[in-house]
Amino acid sequence: MTSRQEPPRENSESSAESLPASDFVAYYQQAYPKLTALAAGVLGRRDGAEDVVQQAVEIALAKGLEFESPSRFVAWMAGAVRRCALNQRRKTTRRRTYAASPTDLAAVAHAASTTASPIDPATGQLEREQQWFGDALIAALDDLAEEARCCLLLRTVADLSYAEISELLDIPQGTAMSHVHRSRQLLRRRLADSPDVDLTPPPQKS
Amino acid sequence: MSKSLPPNDRRPDDLPGAAPAEGADFDAYLDGLVPEDQQADWTRRLERDPSLQCDAALQRRVDETLRAKFPAAAPSPEHLAQVARLQHAAAGGPAPRRYRRGALLAAAVLVVAVGMALLAGDRTVPHQTPFFEPTPLAEVYRTAVASGFQPYYECREPERLTAIFLQRLATRLHLLPMPPGSRMLGLSYPGGLSRDTTAMLCRVDGAPVLVAVDRRQADRKQPAPGVYEGQPLHLHRAERDGLVFYEISPFAQPRAMQYLVPTTDDAPDNF
Numbered sequence: 001m002t003s004r005q006e007p008p009r010e011n012s013e014s015s016a017e018s019l020p021a022s023d024f025v026a027y028y029q030q031a032y033p034k035l036t037a038l039a040a041g042v043l044g045r046r047d048g049a050e051d052v053v054q055q056a057v058e059i060a061l062a063k064g065l066e067f068e069s070p071s072r073f074v075a076w077m078a079g080a081v082r083r084c085a086l087n088q089r090r091k092t093t094r095r096r097t098y099a100a101s102p103t104d105l106a107a108v109a110h111a112a113s114t115t116a117s118p119i120d121p122a123t124g125q126l127e128r129e130q131q132w133f134g135d136a137l138i139a140a141l142d143d144l145a146e147e148a149r150c151c152l153l154l155r156t157v158a159d160l161s162y163a164e165i166s167e168l169l170d171i172p173q174g175t176a177m178s179h180v181h182r183s184r185q186l187l188r189r190r191l192a193d194s195p196d197v198d199l200t201p202p203p204q205k206s
Numbered sequence: 207m208s209k210s211l212p213p214n215d216r217r218p219d220d221l222p223g224a225a226p227a228e229g230a231d232f233d234a235y236l237d238g239l240v241p242e243d244q245q246a247d248w249t250r251r252l253e254r255d256p257s258l259q260c261d262a263a264l265q266r267r268v269d270e271t272l273r274a275k276f277p278a279a280a281p282s283p284e285h286l287a288q289v290a291r292l293q294h295a296a297a298g299g300p301a302p303r304r305y306r307r308g309a310l311l312a313a314a315v316l317v318v319a320v321g322m323a324l325l326a327g328d329r330t331v332p333h334q335t336p337f338f339e340p341t342p343l344a345e346v347y348r349t350a351v352a353s354g355f356q357p358y359y360e361c362r363e364p365e366r367l368t369a370i371f372l373q374r375l376a377t378r379l380h381l382l383p384m385p386p387g388s389r390m391l392g393l394s395y396p397g398g399l400s401r402d403t404t405a406m407l408c409r410v411d412g413a414p415v416l417v418a419v420d421r422r423q424a425d426r427k428q429p430a431p432g433v434y435e436g437q438p439l440h441l442h443r444a445e446r447d448g449l450v451f452y453e454i455s456p457f458a459q460p461r462a463m464q465y466l467v468p469t470t471d472d473a474p475d476n477f
Contacts (some may be wrong), residue, residue, distance in 0.1 A: 036279040063241040181233035
């Protein structure tokens with residue numbers, strides 16, 4: 001993924017066109033979810049994704065960069081997030097250690113889902129089989145190519161359009177779409193073949 | 207889908223009419239990208255083909271699990287405040303050398319003065335409060351919902367809830383029993399009116415309801431809450447005992463804030 005955009009100015013005289021200070025925080029806040037999804041895509045996990053994004057914005061601020069528009073800011077940040085996440089991933093791979101992932105108690109986000117929530121509302125615990133499914137999914141996700149994984153998370157988790165993914169990653173829309181569709185097929189195939197995964201949907205709860 | 211799915215072990219490739227579900231067209235259909243004239247064809251095919259139903263159900267489960275494993279993140283108010291501080295500092299730009307020397311000297315004098323005053327216990331030195339940028343409470347609500355609407359602290363003991371409000375807002379509050387269909391999830395500290403704004407997150411009839419509490423002097427005029435995911439949001443306000451309460455929810459009437467009331471009962475002062 002290479003950037004086609006002009007690099008931002010460093011340490012220059014203030015420009016009348018640069019993002020006002022008050023807008024910088026607002027645009028950063030707005031871009032935060034997709035930048036975090038991008039970081040998680042590169043890392044292959046959620047842990048550490050927010051740290052990577054925060055590291056990238058601190059780099060931008062330390063360099064005194066000025067951005068002429070929100071889209072340039074997001075494009076630069078996407079590149080910085082990717083580099084920081086790659087560094088983090090390499091460190092993790094070299095050390096061969098992984099932070100213990102806490103039990104994920106996040107409820108399913110979409111209330112309109114027709115399948116039952118995997119969370120037991122009385123205990124807040126994941127059903128055991130759903131835990132295995134989740135673990136198998138994360139393992140299969142890690143086997144995807146990095147760019148494909150990023151596209152998948154940006155589409156599924158951050159709910160970006162293919163035009164937005166294309167702009168963020170600087171790849172053609174068709175490529176982004178192919179990545180997502182092929183990744184979904186691969187994940188389904190892996191999970192369908194997994195002996196630990198029960199594909200019977202849980203019974204509907206009234 | 208109302209039809210039952212085949213046994214869980216494997217896809218029933220030997221069932222009559224079963225066709226390989228993989229293919230760009232099927233994923234385009236699941237992704238909502240096929241033209242309208244093809245959607246009906248795919249829907250009919252899905253209803254007839256158990257293997258397609260299997261794949262569609264599995265894809266739905268994969269998507270839900272991904273969203274649960276990677277919930278939408280929102281930056282904390284503390285992090286945004288830090289970014290704003292760094293941005294303001296960076297926007298000043300590098301000063302000419304002679305001014306930089308003077309600024310360093312002035313900063314050194316200030317540091318020494320503050321340090322000496324603190325050592326002497328002098329409270330007259332003005333306290334430099336960290337930068338805080340207020341956020342409309344409807345935006346706090348939207349961010350909380352987008353992040354999965356999970357509290358920072360689940361707060362199962364009534365005494366701890368009382369102690370937290372006492373520590374943060376110098377007022378003991380307790381939660382009256384909520385009616386069926388309503389429950390308190392916990393507390394968060396999302397900012398909003400001030401750094402001390404304390405939010406009680408609730409579920410009422412399955413819908414997220416956020417009650418934000420702060421001192422009355424921190425109150426700020428709130429813009430219209432707008433809509434969220436096509437539903438109008440409502441903002442309700444009340445004042446009690448020097449505190450201001452805001453409830454943000456899809457409901458036209460308050461459904462939670464009235465159950466959070468001041469108490470005169472003795473409660474632990476710390477936790």
